[in-house]
Amino acid sequence: MAIKEIQEEIVDEFSMFDDWMQRYEYMIELGKSLPLIDEQYKTEDNIIKGCQSKVWVHAELDNEKLVFTADSDAIITKGIIAILIRAFSNQKPQDIIDADTAFIDEIGLKEHLSPTRANGLVSMIKQLKLYAIAYQTQLN
Amino acid sequence: MLDVQKIRKDFPILNREVNSKPLVYLDNAATSQTPQQVIDVIVDYYQNYNANIHRGVHFLSQEATDKYEQARQKIQKHFNAEKSHEIIFTSGTTHGINLVANGFSSLLQKDDEILVSAMEHHSNIVPWQMLAERTGAVLKVIPMNEEGELIMDVFHDLLGAKTKLVFCNHISNALGTINPIKEIIDSAHNVGAAVLIDGAQAAPHIQADVQALDVDFYTVSAHKMCGPTGVGVLYGKEEWLNKLPPYQGGGEMIAEVTFEKTTYADLPHKFEAGTPNICGGIAFGAALDYMNSIGFQKIAAYEHELLKYATEQLLSIEGLRIYGTAQEKTSVISFNIEGVHPYDIGTILDKLGIAVRTGHHCAQPIMDFYKIPGTVRASFCFYNTKEEVDVLVEGVKRARNMLL
Numbered sequence: 001m002a003i004k005e006i007q008e009e010i011v012d013e014f015s016m017f018d019d020w021m022q023r024y025e026y027m028i029e030l031g032k033s034l035p036l037i038d039e040q041y042k043t044e045d046n047i048i049k050g051c052q053s054k055v056w057v058h059a060e061l062d063n064e065k066l067v068f069t070a071d072s073d074a075i076i077t078k079g080i081i082a083i084l085i086r087a088f089s090n091q092k093p094q095d096i097i098d099a100d101t102a103f104i105d106e107i108g109l110k111e112h113l114s115p116t117r118a119n120g121l122v123s124m125i126k127q128l129k130l131y132a133i134a135y136q137t138q139l140n
Numbered sequence: 141m142l143d144v145q146k147i148r149k150d151f152p153i154l155n156r157e158v159n160s161k162p163l164v165y166l167d168n169a170a171t172s173q174t175p176q177q178v179i180d181v182i183v184d185y186y187q188n189y190n191a192n193i194h195r196g197v198h199f200l201s202q203e204a205t206d207k208y209e210q211a212r213q214k215i216q217k218h219f220n221a222e223k224s225h226e227i228i229f230t231s232g233t234t235h236g237i238n239l240v241a242n243g244f245s246s247l248l249q250k251d252d253e254i255l256v257s258a259m260e261h262h263s264n265i266v267p268w269q270m271l272a273e274r275t276g277a278v279l280k281v282i283p284m285n286e287e288g289e290l291i292m293d294v295f296h297d298l299l300g301a302k303t304k305l306v307f308c309n310h311i312s313n314a315l316g317t318i319n320p321i322k323e324i325i326d327s328a329h330n331v332g333a334a335v336l337i338d339g340a341q342a343a344p345h346i347q348a349d350v351q352a353l354d355v356d357f358y359t360v361s362a363h364k365m366c367g368p369t370g371v372g373v374l375y376g377k378e379e380w381l382n383k384l385p386p387y388q389g390g391g392e393m394i395a396e397v398t399f400e401k402t403t404y405a406d407l408p409h410k411f412e413a414g415t416p417n418i419c420g421g422i423a424f425g426a427a428l429d430y431m432n433s434i435g436f437q438k439i440a441a442y443e444h445e446l447l448k449y450a451t452e453q454l455l456s457i458e459g460l461r462i463y464g465t466a467q468e469k470t471s472v473i474s475f476n477i478e479g480v481h482p483y484d485i486g487t488i489l490d491k492l493g494i495a496v497r498t499g500h501h502c503a504q505p506i507m508d509f510y511k512i513p514g515t516v517r518a519s520f521c522f523y524n525t526k527e528e529v530d531v532l533v534e535g536v537k538r539a540r541n542m543l544l
Contacts, residue, residue, distance in 0.1 A: 028543060076487050
């Protein structure tokens with residue numbers, strides 16, 4: 001599925017919730033079900049700066065598609081990463097670079113998009129895109 | 141007894157809603173809210189007598205200068221400094237610490253020792269590390285115990301002929317511990333060392349008497365005591381302020397300037413280069429008037445009761461641990477719930493309209509000591525109520541149920 005379609009699917013899912021409680025409970029569920037990153041990749045190098053909680057992201061190329069794995073010590077942060085990974089993982093690097101991130105706003109997580117927010121969602125998106133740029137350069 | 145409902149009417153911001161919930165503001169150790177009486181003084185300044193001070197011949201300049209200097213005298217009186225020129229206006233506590241640290245770089249020699257407590261805010265660690273790097277002096281740490289109290293036996297052992305400076309906060313921002321600063325000051329003086337006390341967290345709760353303490357430097361921020369941000373004071377004993385070189389060069393701090401040589405102005409102007417935060421200084425004075433009109437003893441008694449109630453209620457939550465259980469502490473509660481990251485709790489509480497701080501509180505060494513990534517910190521002011529404590533406790537329970 002294309003990134004855009006996955007994002008629409010996520011927006012659809014979140015539109016079923018009436019209030020923030022349900023949205024956060026769903027995010028916490030997503031966080032708990034996020035496939036864990038291989039322990040060997042939980043290194044200082046893979047930590048995203050700018051997050052109050054620790055966030056590790058690892059990327060590797062699989063058949064011209066970029067696969068992300070990640071983890072965090074905070075569960076809500078992990079839920080946010082799970083959403084991002086669902087939207088961006090297993091996609092071509094160029095598609096990740098070109099992808100829009102407005103769906104985060106649409107699913108009611110706008111406050112997490114503020115660059116001054118200490119959870120660093122912006123840093124996470126930036127890091128995923130940086131990986132994509134790096135691997136795209138490699139593919140070229 | 142303090143009439144909290146009457147007091148709350150003075151703070152317009154407390155009527156706000158956040159995330160469609162009534163605001164419960166429990167981040168007072170980061171910054172306190174501002175009463176209408178202080179807001180009025182700020183508005184009055186800009187509406188009626190905004191002018192640069194100490195140099196104008198005109199009416200407004202004189203009026204602003206008078207009010208600014210009156211504020212200095214109010215602050216002098218509040219902290220019982222002997223002389224008004226021992227009160228230096230700064231941009232806040234961090235500025236005051238840096239001013240002293242910078243000044244000591246010309247007074248320290250290689251291998252001199254600086255003692256700093258293990259529970260300092262980064263602002264009271266980093267300037268001394270920089271000072272140590274510049275001078276070759278050695279930074280030594282006064283350790284703390286599990287309760288978050290300084291281990292005074294070790295402090296006394298660390299003191300020696302080489303000790304030139306001791307730095308410690310009066311109250312820990314992360315734990316709320318009230319440190320035995322009188323003992324620290326007297327012992328440091330016995331070996332000829334100077335003492336700087338970071339009073340940022342103490343000033344909103346305890347009225348420090350700098351002469352009775354015999355402290356060399358005491359530094360505070362207005363915004364933690366119902367005043368505006370960006371202003372504070374450094375108290376320094378006259379003899380020490382005369383010994384320290386100026387921190388910043390500029391207008392206001394000079395007596396005579398030629399291209400060959402500049403002579404510096406007398407205290408306090410030697411340390412007040414440039415146009416100061418005039419309105420802020422005046423508003424700081426008004427904030428002290430406001431707090432004194434309530435009375436620090438009443439404030440302390442009320443906050444102690446809130447602390448006791450909040451501690452009991454929070455401890456009733458399964459898996460909740462409080463960090464900082466010193467015998468002597470102020471209304472700060474740092475806590476975690478087993479198996480839950482503090483950031484997650486803070487996020488849920490925010491959704492419920494409850495403002496707390498999460499993270500390492502600019503005191504990473506304390507978090508390293510407890511081997512935790514951070515804590516949730518609820519800090520109470522005299523305008524908080526037991527009902528708000530109940531809202532917090534319910535919020536934490538709800539967060540726990542969601543997150544575990």
